[in-house]
Amino acid sequence: MAFVSRGFRGRRRDPAESGRVPPGQYTVDDFPVLSAGPTPHTPLEVWSFSIIASSGDVLRRWSWDEFRALPSETVTTDIHCVTKWSKLDTVWEGVPVERLLEDVEQDAGYVLAFCDGGYTTNLPLEDVLDGQAWVAFAYDGEPLEPEHGGPARLLVPHLYFWKSAKWVRGLRLLDEDEPGFWEALGYHLYGDPWREQRYWGD
Amino acid sequence: MAGAAVLGRLTPLAWRLAEAVEIVPETPRASTLVLDVPDWPGHRAGQHVDVRLTAEDGYQAQRSYSIASAPEEAGLALTVERLDDGEVSPYLVGELRPGDRFELRGPIGGYFVWEAGTAGSLHLVGGGSGLVPLMAMLRHRAAAGGGTPTRLLLSARSLQDVLYRDELEQLAAENGDLRVALTLTRERPPGWTGYDRRVDEAMLAEVFGPPAADGLAFVCGPTRFVEAAASGLVALGYDPSRVRTERFGPTGG
Numbered sequence: 001m002a003f004v005s006r007g008f009r010g011r012r013r014d015p016a017e018s019g020r021v022p023p024g025q026y027t028v029d030d031f032p033v034l035s036a037g038p039t040p041h042t043p044l045e046v047w048s049f050s051i052i053a054s055s056g057d058v059l060r061r062w063s064w065d066e067f068r069a070l071p072s073e074t075v076t077t078d079i080h081c082v083t084k085w086s087k088l089d090t091v092w093e094g095v096p097v098e099r100l101l102e103d104v105e106q107d108a109g110y111v112l113a114f115c116d117g118g119y120t121t122n123l124p125l126e127d128v129l130d131g132q133a134w135v136a137f138a139y140d141g142e143p144l145e146p147e148h149g150g151p152a153r154l155l156v157p158h159l160y161f162w163k164s165a166k167w168v169r170g171l172r173l174l175d176e177d178e179p180g181f182w183e184a185l186g187y188h189l190y191g192d193p194w195r196e197q198r199y200w201g202d
Numbered sequence: 203m204a205g206a207a208v209l210g211r212l213t214p215l216a217w218r219l220a221e222a223v224e225i226v227p228e229t230p231r232a233s234t235l236v237l238d239v240p241d242w243p244g245h246r247a248g249q250h251v252d253v254r255l256t257a258e259d260g261y262q263a264q265r266s267y268s269i270a271s272a273p274e275e276a277g278l279a280l281t282v283e284r285l286d287d288g289e290v291s292p293y294l295v296g297e298l299r300p301g302d303r304f305e306l307r308g309p310i311g312g313y314f315v316w317e318a319g320t321a322g323s324l325h326l327v328g329g330g331s332g333l334v335p336l337m338a339m340l341r342h343r344a345a346a347g348g349g350t351p352t353r354l355l356l357s358a359r360s361l362q363d364v365l366y367r368d369e370l371e372q373l374a375a376e377n378g379d380l381r382v383a384l385t386l387t388r389e390r391p392p393g394w395t396g397y398d399r400r401v402d403e404a405m406l407a408e409v410f411g412p413p414a415a416d417g418l419a420f421v422c423g424p425t426r427f428v429e430a431a432a433s434g435l436v437a438l439g440y441d442p443s444r445v446r447t448e449r450f451g452p453t454g455g
Contacts, residue, residue, distance in 0.1 A: 003256060038442045
């Protein structure tokens with residue numbers, strides 16, 4: 001039983017939101033930004049997205065124009081940041097990750113997303129397939145702004161939002177799980193907001 | 203790294219019951235909560251904690267707050283700014299009294315941290331209450347003897363919004379290797395000769411000079427502030443991997 005804080009009432013959730021907001025989260029209307037370092041600005045002419053084998057071999061690579069020529073989807077979803085805010089009904093456009101992997105012969109168990117600026121995050125392969133993950137290039141009908149991860153970021157809305165890596169440049173296929181940037185610094189390896197897996201041991 | 207994660211899984215970050223020992227008003231909107239936290243495992247300068255409040259009917263709310271105290275200090279201090287539309291901060295700054303208790307866990311965050319003795323200079327850029335984790339670094343630096351060449355550029359709306367003003371003046375007066383520059387963006391006292399605008403590249407160049415090959419820069423504040431300051435440092439030639447940022451949005455608290 002949690003300790004009751006004398007005099008604390010709190011702001012109760014809109015009943016319409018109940019069932020959509022994971023434990024320990026609150027909803028926001030704006031779009032907070034969290035990043036460990038400066039925002040990178042990679043020109044689209046040099047941008048590419050790669051699928052890399054665990055050996056380091058490049059299995060597939062798309063230029064920006066090639067990537068944008070791929071069929072994309074509009075996704076409306078709720079997002080949950082480990083710093084406690086959730087944002088409901090966000091609208092994105094992106095390429096499903098399974099489409100990027102469909103011609104790749106592999107039997108990986110995990111992927112490590114890598115990004116401009118050196119950021120990485122790890123995910124089980126099965127969590128980025130079957131309509132659960134996209135490489136998003138637009139938010140709310142506009143090109144994704146650099147501070148929100150543009151030109152393209154991963155979108156994996158069923159996990160805490162640090163898994164939706166900004167400025168993503170590719171996926172490395174891994175046989176075994178390997179902690180990414182925040183995962184090596186105390187954040188949960190998997191990060192399910194509904195099980196409140198914020199930190200190691202949660 | 204994988205080994206550390208496996209080890210970490212065995213030691214969950216437990217909720218602890220913190221007791222407010224002292225509540226120190228810092229500005230009209232911010233107070234420092236000095237806490238007694240039994241079995242506190244210690245922290246590094248720059249880290250934060252999660253606070254969890256529970257109402258009588260079981261309703262809970264959580265927020266993160268930066269640690270203001272140095273690892274060397276006895277009590278754990280959080281400085282909290284009251285957000286008028288906030289849910290947790292008006293309770294912590296307003297309702298909470300000495301002797302009250304609430305739940306907390308941490309320390310959290312292993313990147314936005316500075317250890318005394320780290321090679322090179324320490325460059326700090328703070329906007330508003332973004333000064334809090336930077337103050338933990340300055341206090342840690344002072345406790346360790348203050349050898350690191352350090353500069354702080356602090357942006358505040360007015361002089362009365364500046365956190366820890368007396369202590370900052372004292373720290374700078376005591377130690378020639380620490381320089382503090384202040385910019386007041388909205389309201390200046392008569393005769394003010396300091397900066398009077400938002401942080402920009404020219405101001406960063408004047409305060410911090412050319413980038414050093416080693417050392418670290420830490421930038422903390424609201425998103426727009428951090429974007430401007432961190433981009434400005436990179437434009438001046440700072441290695442992006444040596445510029446660490448922590449941001450908080452206008453909502454929350």
